[in-house]
Amino acid sequence: MERNVGTVERIASLALGGLLAYLGFRSNRAARAGWMLLGAGLAGRGATGRCPVYRAANLDTSRGGLPQLGSGRRQLEVEQSITVNRERQDLYQTWRKLDDLPRILRHLESVQVSDGGGRSHWIARAPGGSKLEWDAEILEDRPGECIAWQSLPGSELENEGRVRFTDAPPGRGSQVELRIAYRAGAAGSLGPVLRKLSEHEIREDLRHFKQWMEAGEVPTTEGQPSGRRGRAAKAEPPEARPLPGSSEMKRVRPSAGIAAQAVGQEGGL
């Protein structure tokens, strides 16, 4: 469960929960268990910052202030960054080739560029095998520095985003900062999309971008042998599912050899 309780409220929960548990302990036998349970529950949400009641009601105070609509809300903003040991010009160039991005960003199925590169049609995978499509235009395009975009009206998934490339401290390459805001468009609720485009997914996307840029390939074990094949595999289906991060990696293998070939000069990506 995501943390969904703000700091002030956590402290209050802890204090009140402790008090209730203590009073419950001292009260008569009939009421004792109830008060102690309630106290423990409050103390628990205070200690962990995770409240199952808020979760059920889709509320969130972790960003301070009054309860806000949580992950069922119609807008989601994701911000992630990563350090890549390459010049920012190289990173920009790879990212700017939008139609190659699906080879790195695994939730994308395809990107078609039109209008001399200013407009593009995006198809993303949504849960359950469905697809989401939208058209986007580039709002800002500063070579080596940033690319900003937004979806056009009528998109199933309205989104706007910006990727910035800055110099890391000396000897550390560049920093990639990605910010994306999604809004439910014609598709209605953002729920299923959110699950797919969670912060974890975006983080993995950025990691794959880094691996591609630095190592020229994304590491994978998919397709390697193991004793799970054949007889052993049948005996243990639940364990055989891939671990986080190990799925769908083969798809993003470069087609043009190692970094120097795959990136930049030859236009491999």
Added chain:
Amino acid sequence: MKAACWFGKHDVRVESVDDPKILNPRDAIVRVTSTAICGSDLHLYNGFNPTMRRGDILGHEFMGEVVERGRGVKNLAVGDRVVVPFAIACGSCFFCKRDLWSLCDNTNPNAALAEALFGHSTAGLFGYSHLTGGYAGGQAEYVRVPCADVGPMAIPGGLADEQVLFLTDILPTGYMAAENCEIQRGDTIAVWGCGPVGQFAVRCALMLGAERVIAIDRIPERLALAANASKEFAGAPVDVINYEEQRDVVDILKQETAGRGPDACIDAVGMEAHGTGVLAAYDRVKQGVRLETDNPTVLRQALQACRKGGTVSVPGVYAGIGDTIPLGAFMEKGITMKTGQTHVHRYLRPLLEEIANGRIDPTVIISHRLPLEDAAHAYDIFATKEDQCIKVVMQP
């Protein structure tokens, strides 16, 4: 092909599995000619790593012949005889560029898992659980080697497999452990654990100019082998402590050094320390009920015994949580601790030269030579130290 697979605690089976194939452009396929069981494989064998899955192919010490290469591998030819470092390194990230190969940013497909546990992910390792990538290992007839344009080193003819096999892990690991001690003239180095890494740590400490080495273990043949290093290195003294016969290791080490303590201490034991006494029993109970993953018996003794301002070097593997570590001794005595998985790539060439010129003979630690089919038996005798087992080399 045949491969030694992990099926659970104390359950290794040689199974028929698919042959590996090239999955990425920088991959190579190596036909394994020799492979060894590492002391750290025993942590998996003993069920201490929760990210092992039934059927995982074991083994990270292996060498062999290149039989296929991806289109990104230009530096190796089919037919080359190579040793392969146990850590997979990309060669181009911040860490690889700084010679910190085992910290590579880009080779663990399960990086998110490692990040959750350690804060950051380190390099992918062969045959060493899904926490370090879940790569199939080399205790097999064939193995896929990722980033083969960076890791494997071709071996010149004239050197036998047995002479160079340990370049893949334990010889560089013993060397790095000794190097981390920054040995100065007059230094006494204490080495906990006389398994394969400890044996090489003793020898490399002598090679790097230690005045004296004190080796600690409880297995007589291992202590004898450590003491023998003295003869191999022109008489520099190697003394041994059998901690089961002479109880208080810290006390003995201080007596042996007239109160100074060893100038540097090497923990070549790690998370499954044996130990004796009340604290050791406490750790066994905590490990048993999974309240503690790592038994820090050796770290405790090393921090307590080490000379003020000295160094504690830790090649022994720790993977989780340990407690009751004397942080006061660590801080107040101004001790430096150096550790990490070995940056094997850094040591391949220099140590190959030391082997070729006869300065060090890695074969002295081999106690058993077995076919790969006997892997289950090999793990068993290595784990129980039966039959005077110190190091097993297997031929597929």
